[in-house]
Amino acid sequence: MNEWMDHPMLKNMDPVKLELIRSAASKTKGKSGKALAPVMMALITSANKKGIRFTPDEMTMIISIxxxxxxxxxxxxxxxxxKMMHGMLKK
Structure with missing residues (x-):
């Protein structure tokens, strides 16, 4: 179930980013799509507070996870x- 930890992008990833991704993955286990929005927002907020920005490729990987x-x-x-979140963030 945690094959994502072997993803090639993770090999050179900032350890702080990696920990944020692991945290988000553990918080979403067994949750529905509706429950993912607050987890994603918390991930982004937590990263921003630490001065961290995820690249589009990293965000795609996180969503896959x-x-x-x-x-x-x-x-x-x-x-x-x-898609709805993305639309709201653009406004």
Missing amino acids: LKEGKSEEEQARIDQML
């Missing part, structure tokens, strides 16, 4: 929620 083990239907809900 959060979707791990979820049904296709649940993954679609997560994608829909992320």
Whole structure:
């Protein structure tokens, strides 16, 4: 279930970013798409407070991690929620 920890992008990642990702992954285990929004916002807020910015590739990887083990239907809900969040952040 934690194959994501072997992802090549993680090999050279800042340890602080890596810890934030691990924390987000553990907080989302067994949760639905609706519960992911606050976790993602907390991840971004926590990173910002530490002066850390995730690259688009890193954010894509994080989303993939959060979707791990979820049904296709649940993954679609997560994608829909992320689109709404993205739209709200652009405004």
